[in-house]
Amino acid sequence: MKPALTLALVAAHLAALAATTRADDGAALTTVSLEPRAFAAHGLAVEAERDVPAHRLSLAAALAVRSTAGGDYDSTTLGAGVELRYWLRRRAVWTHRPRGAAVGWYLAARLDLSRTALRDAMDTSLGAMTTLGTAALVGYRFAPWRGLEVRPYAGLAVRTDTGGGLPAWTRGSLGYGLALGWTF
Amino acid sequence: MRRRWLVLATAIAAGGCGRDVATRAGVPYDDRFGADVMDVYLPVDGATARPAVMFIHGGGWSAGSRDHHTDHATRLAEAGYVTATVDYRLVPTAAYPAQEQDAQCALAFLRAHATDWGLDPARVAVVGYSAGGHLVSLLGVASDEPDFQPDCAAGPTPPPQAVISGAGPQDIRIWTAIDSVRDMVGGSIDAVPERWDRLSPITHVRADAPPFLFIHGSSDWIVPVAQSRDMRDALVAAGVDARLLELAGDGHLTGVGGASGREDLGVISIDPPEAWLALTDFLADTVGTP
Incomplete structure (x- = not known):
C-alpha cells in the first residue's frame, strides 16, 4: 500500500496548494476529486483540476495507483492522465456556486498512460505492460453543498496495450464513472 | 528512457509489431452442422510445430459467436501461436451434449490439421470465456x-x-432455476440429475488433468468468482497445476478503467494487461512459446 499512501500525500498537498489559489474575484478555481469506483479495484485515483474561466476551459491532471490482481497473483498499476474540459453553459441544477463557475455540462478529451506489472505467488516478475488510453467524454458537475462536487460522466474510450512480449493491441469500450471532490 | 518512449510511440503508431497473419475463415469442422465452423489464424513465418490456442466464446450457450475472440486470436497469432476461434451449436437449436461434443470435435479437427497449419498437436491450449470457460473446463x-x-x-x-477458463461456470448446479441453463442441460435437475452432475466440471476433477488458469472478476454477479476459486482449490488438492487470477472490481462484462477509475463496459476479464501477462506466462509454462 506504499504507492497508495504516497498518492494520498500528493492529494493532500494538491489540496493545500489549491486552498491558496483563488481568482481575483474570489471564485474557486481548483477542484480535487476522487474516483470512488477505483477503490473496488483496490486502487486510488486522484485528480486536480484548474479552471480557466476566460476560455470556458478547465484542465485536470490525475494520478492513479491500483493493485487489482489477486488470487495467485499480485499486480501494481501506476498511471497518470490529463483531461481538457470545455464547459458549455457553466450553470447547473442543485448547485450553489457563483455565476461562471465550472459546473453543469462539459465535453472533455482525456489522455491516460499507465504501466501494469504482474507478479506470481512467489513474487517473481511476470512482466509489465504499458497502456495508452484516450477518451472522449461528456459529463455534468453538480455542486450541491459548499465546495462539494458530484460529477458523473460517460463516453467512448480507446486503449492500446504494449509490452509483455505481445504485439500492441487496441480496443474500444464505453466508459462511465462518478467523481466526488471539493472545490477550493 | 528516451529510447523506451520512442519504442512505445512507434509500436502504438504501427498498431502492433507482430508477425503477419493469414486467416482461414469459416472452416467447417463438422460438415453435418452448419454452425460448426472455425476461423484459423496462421502466423506467416514458415515455422512448423508451433503451439496452438483455440478460443471458445461465451453467451450463455445460447448466443454469441467466434467473432468475440477475433482480437484475442489475432494478437496471439501475431505473437507466433496458431490460433482458432470456434462456433458451436447453440441452445435451443441443440441441447445436451451438443455444445461439449462440438468443443471436442473442434479440438480434434484442429489437431488433425496439425501438418497443414504448422502446429504441434501435443501443444494445444484452449481458452474460453463465460459459457466458453465452462466448455473448455470440461475439455480439460x-x-x-x-x-x-x-x-x-x-x-x-x-x-x-492447458486450459484457460475466464469467468467460467464450474458447478452449474447452482443455476437450477435459470431457463437458459435448464435448456442447455435438456431438463430440470429433478428430471435429469445425472446430466447436471456430468456438466459440472468440478465433479470430474482428477489428478491427470492438464494445468488450468482461471481468470475471474471479483465483482462478477453473473458467474460468481467462487466458481473459479472452488475449482482451483479442487484441482490443487488433486495435485494439478491450477492458478487463479482474480481481478478486483471486474464484473462479467465490465472492467475498471486503467488510470482513471472509470468503469468500462464491454471489457471482459481476459482483456486487461494483468490477464494478458498471466495468460502469456501460463502458455509459456504449459504449451511453450512459439
Whole structure:
C-alpha cells in the first residue's frame, strides 16, 4: 500500500496548494476529486483540476495507483492522465456556486498512460505492460453543498496495450464513472 | 528512457509489431452442422510445430459467436501461436451434449490439421470465456466422458495440454432455476440429475488433468468468482497445476478503467494487461512459446 499512501500525500498537498489559489474575484478555481469506483479495484485515483474561466476551459491532471490482481497473483498499476474540459453553459441544477463557475455540462478529451506489472505467488516478475488510453467524454458537475462536487460522466474510450512480449493491441469500450471532490 | 518512449510511440503508431497473419475463415469442422465452423489464424513465418490456442466464446450457450475472440486470436497469432476461434451449436437449436461434443470435435479437427497449419498437436491450449470457460473446463477434465465423445469425422481426441477458463461456470448446479441453463442441460435437475452432475466440471476433477488458469472478476454477479476459486482449490488438492487470477472490481462484462477509475463496459476479464501477462506466462509454462 506504499504507492497508495504516497498518492494520498500528493492529494493532500494538491489540496493545500489549491486552498491558496483563488481568482481575483474570489471564485474557486481548483477542484480535487476522487474516483470512488477505483477503490473496488483496490486502487486510488486522484485528480486536480484548474479552471480557466476566460476560455470556458478547465484542465485536470490525475494520478492513479491500483493493485487489482489477486488470487495467485499480485499486480501494481501506476498511471497518470490529463483531461481538457470545455464547459458549455457553466450553470447547473442543485448547485450553489457563483455565476461562471465550472459546473453543469462539459465535453472533455482525456489522455491516460499507465504501466501494469504482474507478479506470481512467489513474487517473481511476470512482466509489465504499458497502456495508452484516450477518451472522449461528456459529463455534468453538480455542486450541491459548499465546495462539494458530484460529477458523473460517460463516453467512448480507446486503449492500446504494449509490452509483455505481445504485439500492441487496441480496443474500444464505453466508459462511465462518478467523481466526488471539493472545490477550493 | 528516451529510447523506451520512442519504442512505445512507434509500436502504438504501427498498431502492433507482430508477425503477419493469414486467416482461414469459416472452416467447417463438422460438415453435418452448419454452425460448426472455425476461423484459423496462421502466423506467416514458415515455422512448423508451433503451439496452438483455440478460443471458445461465451453467451450463455445460447448466443454469441467466434467473432468475440477475433482480437484475442489475432494478437496471439501475431505473437507466433496458431490460433482458432470456434462456433458451436447453440441452445435451443441443440441441447445436451451438443455444445461439449462440438468443443471436442473442434479440438480434434484442429489437431488433425496439425501438418497443414504448422502446429504441434501435443501443444494445444484452449481458452474460453463465460459459457466458453465452462466448455473448455470440461475439455480439460471430462474428455473421456462417454456422453461427450464426438462422433464427427475428426473423432475423439485427448484433453488439451492447458486450459484457460475466464469467468467460467464450474458447478452449474447452482443455476437450477435459470431457463437458459435448464435448456442447455435438456431438463430440470429433478428430471435429469445425472446430466447436471456430468456438466459440472468440478465433479470430474482428477489428478491427470492438464494445468488450468482461471481468470475471474471479483465483482462478477453473473458467474460468481467462487466458481473459479472452488475449482482451483479442487484441482490443487488433486495435485494439478491450477492458478487463479482474480481481478478486483471486474464484473462479467465490465472492467475498471486503467488510470482513471472509470468503469468500462464491454471489457471482459481476459482483456486487461494483468490477464494478458498471466495468460502469456501460463502458455509459456504449459504449451511453450512459439
